Amino acid sequence: MKALAVHLLAAASLLLQVLPTAAHAQARSLVHDGEKRRYIVYTPSSYPSDSTRRYPVVLNFHGGGMTMAEQMLYTGMNQVADAEGFIVVYPQGVQQDWNVGFGTSYGEGTDDVGFIEAVLDQLQREYRVDRGRIYATGLSRGGFFCQRLAAELSHRIAAVASVGGPLPVPVVERQAPRGALFPVGVMLVHGTADLVVAYGGKPGAYLSAPDSYQYWARRNGVFDAGAAAPRIDAELADGTSATLRQARRGPVSVALVTIEDGGHTWAGADPFNVGLSIGRTPQDLDVNAVIWQFLARHSR
Secondary structure, eight states: OHHHHHHHHHHHHHHHHHGGGOSSEEEEEEEETTEEEEEEEEOOTTTTTOTTOOEEEEEEEOOTTOOHHHHHHHHOHHHHHHHHTOEEEEEOOGGGOOOOSSSSOTTTSOOHHHHHHHHHHHHHHHSOEEEEEEEEEEETHHHHHHHHHHHHOTTTOOEEEEESOOOBHHHHHTSOTTOOSSOOEEEEEEETTOSSSOTTOBTTTBOOHHHHHHHHHHHTTOOOOOOOOOBSSSOOTTSOEEEEEEEEETTEEEEEEEEETOOSSOTTSOGGGSOTTSOOOOSSOOHHHHHHHHHTTOOO
């Protein structure tokens, strides 16, 4: 993700300068484990005028080497938040990373899970939050981390959507195989031509995208009948195509969006912001809309 971060750096620096005066984005902080941790809160345009409404929250995690401002700029999720009425939170990882269980110590590394619990506590005190509709999404290392949260904070998080980040092996090793304390919706979005995080997995680090899908289906007691995955869009103009594989049990879903020939990118994002070495970014697929439609079906 370093190439992407380089392309976003100048724009993100400008964005940080204007954050204090932005109408709906606020830079916030708290102290966790003796360290100042930061995050951005974006409230939708309807928030100031609707004082009785409780709003869903989407935690949106940056990739490795990126910042919270770069993730906000790159994904463009604030536009969907305005249209659909939800709060977006962009946390900042220590040294621009998340403790996903590999590349750092699962138990002894940075307590990012505790940090997110502290963020949620602060949000619930200071914002009109719908506690039953807390979600998470993220790119790359941020996507890996979403799935750790799904495993460890299933009592607070209703659903997650991981882009370019399958399930970390250490999360599997530390969780009981017979199901989560609470079922949690999980969507995986992954390009088959991803050269940064392989669609087919990496031994000892993370499962393949299809195996991640099967793991979450078993964990949630959701069974896939094995039907062919339908396209969720016509063949895209750049030669990629997207298919959706999904299994449901009651209100809980597990889904895998496979982007044929897609790269390590956020589909629908401005290609100007994409590093040259991370592959194609489909422009005809709005992954923000796909993610929100999935998340919004779930509640705790």
